[in-house]
Amino acid sequence: xDERANAMARVWQVVRAIPPGATASYGEVARRAGLPRRARxxxxxxxxxxxxxxxxxxxxxxxxxxxxxxxxxxxxxxxxRRLRAEGRTVAQGRVVAAARGARPGDLDEWxxxx
DNA sequence: TGTATGACCCTGA
DNA sequence: CTCAGGGCCATAC
Numbered sequence: 256x257d258e259r260a261n262a263m264a265r266v267w268q269v270v271r272a273i274p275p276g277a278t279a280s281y282g283e284v285a286r287r288a289g290l291p292r293r294a295r296x297x298x299x300x301x302x303x304x305x306x307x308x309x310x311x312x313x314x315x316x317x318x319x320x321x322x323x324x325x326x327x328x329x330x331x332x333x334x335x336r337r338l339r340a341e342g343r344t345v346a347q348g349r350v351v352a353a354a355r356g357a358r359p360g361d362l363d364e365w366x367x368x369x
Numbered sequence: 370t371g372t373a374t375g376a377c378c379c380t381g382a
Numbered sequence: 383c384t385c386a387g388g389g390c391c392a393t394a395c
Contacts, residue, residue: 259392281377292390294377299392301376315376323376330376 262290266300273314273365276341278350280318280360298323313337320350320359 265288273279279287281294290296297315304310313334317323324331326348335345344351350359357363 282379285377292378293392295375295391296377298376312376317376318378325376334376 262288262296263300263303265289266297267304267308267310270301270310270312270315271308273311275311275314276343276353277365278314278316278338278343278353278359279365281315281323282318283360283362283365284315294318314341316350316360318358318360320352322348322350 266284269284269288270279281297282292285291285293285297288297301310301312301315304312322331322334322345324334331348335348338345338350343353352359353364
């Protein structure tokens with residue numbers, strides 16, 4: 256099996272490891288998957304993720320705490336809906352940090368609800 | 370082969 | 383806070 260499929264599987268695994276209600280940034284996921292500086296590629300991997308893999312893609316957001324989809328798009332609304340369903344607050348396309356002083360995609364945020 | 374386009378990120382102004 | 387600039391890299395055409 257080639258490295259590409261391998262890396263993609265690692266990304267899905269990392270995303271599946273994000274607990275409900277928590278969020279991580281693309282860059283964070285990339286690092287945890289052993290693919291530093293490849294945040295962009297994480298997006299490609301998520302887009303290619305089969306529904307059967309049950310990858311919680313909605314828990315992955317930009318490093319700035321923003322939903323990456325264009326405001327108003329169908330997926331943007333879908334992601335906001337799912338996050339709110341897990342107890343998160345989304346305002347102006349931005350996910351409000353769960354912990355004071357932390358950013359939504361930080362490692363601190365990741366550990367927050369473990 | 371070359372260019373354009375993103376579900377990105379970081380730094381500096 | 384916003385904006386630009388540079389880096390990154392798979393995909394589409």
